[in-house]
Amino acid sequence: MLRKVIRFILSLMGIIVGVALAWMTVPLLADRSIQLFEHQDIIIYFSFAIVFGILFFILSKKLIHYTVEFIRLIEQKLQEIPANDILFGVSGLIIGLLISYLVTYPIRQLNVGWLALILTTLIYLFFGYLGISIATKRWRELDWSDLLKRMQRDRQGQELFLSQSKILDTSVIIDGRIFDICKTGFVEGPLIIPAFILEELRHIADSSDALKRNRGRRGLDVLNRIQKELDIPVRIYEKDFDDINEVDSKLLKLGEILKGAVITNDYNLNKVAEFQGVPVLNVNELANAVKPVVLPGEEMVVQVIKDGKETGQGIGYLDDGTMIVVDGGKKHVGETIDVMVTSVLQTAAGRMIFAKPKAIDKVV
Numbered sequence: 001m002l003r004k005v006i007r008f009i010l011s012l013m014g015i016i017v018g019v020a021l022a023w024m025t026v027p028l029l030a031d032r033s034i035q036l037f038e039h040q041d042i043i044i045y046f047s048f049a050i051v052f053g054i055l056f057f058i059l060s061k062k063l064i065h066y067t068v069e070f071i072r073l074i075e076q077k078l079q080e081i082p083a084n085d086i087l088f089g090v091s092g093l094i095i096g097l098l099i100s101y102l103v104t105y106p107i108r109q110l111n112v113g114w115l116a117l118i119l120t121t122l123i124y125l126f127f128g129y130l131g132i133s134i135a136t137k138r139w140r141e142l143d144w145s146d147l148l149k150r151m152q153r154d155r156q157g158q159e160l161f162l163s164q165s166k167i168l169d170t171s172v173i174i175d176g177r178i179f180d181i182c183k184t185g186f187v188e189g190p191l192i193i194p195a196f197i198l199e200e201l202r203h204i205a206d207s208s209d210a211l212k213r214n215r216g217r218r219g220l221d222v223l224n225r226i227q228k229e230l231d232i233p234v235r236i237y238e239k240d241f242d243d244i245n246e247v248d249s250k251l252l253k254l255g256e257i258l259k260g261a262v263i264t265n266d267y268n269l270n271k272v273a274e275f276q277g278v279p280v281l282n283v284n285e286l287a288n289a290v291k292p293v294v295l296p297g298e299e300m301v302v303q304v305i306k307d308g309k310e311t312g313q314g315i316g317y318l319d320d321g322t323m324i325v326v327d328g329g330k331k332h333v334g335e336t337i338d339v340m341v342t343s344v345l346q347t348a349a350g351r352m353i354f355a356k357p358k359a360i361d362k363v364v
Contacts, residue, residue: 003064006060006064007057007060007061007064010056010057010059010060010063011053011054011056011057011060012053013056014052014053014054014055014056014057015049015050015052015053015056017052017056018048018049018050018051018052018053019045019048019049021048021052022044022045022047022048022049023045025044025048026040026041026044026045029044085136088135088136089132089135089136091135092131092132092133092134092135092136093128093131093132093135094131095131095135096127096128096129096130096131096132097124097127097128097131099127099131100123100124100126100127100128103123103127104119104120104123104124107119107120107123108120164188164259164260164261164279165189165190165191165192165258165259165260165261166187166188166189166190166191166192166260166261166263166281167192167194167237167251167254167255167258167260167261167262167263168191168192168193168197168263169197169248169251169262169263169264169265169266169269170197170200170201170204170219170247171264171265171266171269172263172264172265172283173197173201173219173222173223174201174204174215174216174218174219174222175265175283176218176219176222177283177287178222178226178263178283179222179225179226179229179230181283181286182226182230182232183229183230187232187263187281188232189232189233189234190232190233190234190235191226191232191233191234191235192235192237192254192258192260193223193234193235193236193237194236194237194240194250194251194254195236195237195238195239195240196240196241196247196250197247197251198223198236200247201216201219201220201223202216202220203216204216204219205217205219205220237254237258241253241254248266248268248269248272251264251269252269252272252273252276252278255273255278255279256276256278260279261278261279261280261281262278262279262280262281263280263281263283264280264281264282264283265282265283265284267282267284270282270285287320288346288351291320291322291351292320294341294344294353295341295344296341296342296343296344297340297341298340298341299338299339299340299341299358300318300338300339300341300355301336301337301338301339302316302317302318302324302326302336302337302339302355303316303334303335303336304316304326304329304332304333304334304335304336304337305317305333305334306333307330307333308325308326308329308330311330312327312328312329312330312331313325313326313327313328313329313330314326314328314329314330314331314332314333315329316329318353322351322352322353323352323353324339324352324353324354324355325352325353325354325355326339326355326356326357327342327354327355327356328356328357329356329357332357337357337358338357338358339355339356339357339358340355340356340357340358341353341354341355342354342355342356
């Protein structure tokens with residue numbers, strides 16, 4: 001259909017060319033007083049229009065064929081040229097033409113006729129070619145690789161700073177505190193839930209052991225709450241690492257790939273991640289960090305609830321779960337007494353406070 005339209009247009013162009021030639025021929029015949037037949041002008045116009053219309057129609061098929069082949073040849077040659085050469089070549093051509101325009105401006109102001117046209121054409125050709133040649137040959141000398149590497153590092157650093165992925169471990173999901181932490185806004189997304197972690201949770205939830213089954217179901221409930229109740233992106237990472245058997249190793253591998261941080265409360269996973277250089281956010285460390293600072297000599301009220309390991313010791317707990325070892329508190333088991341802090345011990349499992357009774361009388 002397109003070819004027919006083009007052939008029709010070319011035929012019209014032939015008719016127009018024929019009429020134009022007839023318009024030039026008729027005055028010449030009139031000047032020489034040549035009269036071949038009656039109504040000569042009309043016949044000449046009509047004949048020229050018909051002849052050139054038919055001629056263009058006949059030649060249009062070949063003309064279309066050679067035009068298409070010429071366009072294909074140009075496309076093929078352009079495909080062989082690297083995209084960088086085309087980009088810089090066009091840029092160099094534009095710069096060359098701008099320089100040519102500035103250079104030829106004084107020449108165009110001179111009334112030198114054809115000489116100005118010839119000089120202007122030569123200058124445009126010269127600077128156009130020079131711009132293309134310099135741009136395509138010299139751009140390779142620039143150290144683009146180093147520039148691109150720096151730009152990539154800056155972009156990766158910015159993305160890492162703005163939106164570092166947080167990969168959730170099985171233990172921290174089951175623990176449940178991650179929901180409250182995310183709710184407060186201290187942890188930004190996106191949260192990444194690996195498919196192998198979901199599979200592990202499903203196995204735990206289907207366990208025959210009642211305790212494990214409840215833990216697994218609790219973990220699935222926590223994930224549903226995070227997804228439905230929090231305004232934070234949650235994404236499932238479907239890819240698994242079949243060549244790695246341990247889930248902890250898969251988590252660390254995923255952390256390396258995504259340049260993200262693993263959120264866990266597993267002490268051993270924390271240490272291995274630090275060794276491998278994978279960022280880790282430990283919920284237990286966060287909990288210890290936000291506990292109130294207690295200094296030796298401070299007084300507090302504590303309920304002694306059980307005996308300690310050593311002779312005469314009693315054990316109590318603060319509201320945040322911090323263990324208090326009361327020296328000589330065994331005889332006060334079940335009582336709430338005033339104690340004075342003697343020392344504070346920070347361990348991998350948390351913080352322990354050692355104290356001694358301030359007075360024998362129990363607090364009412």
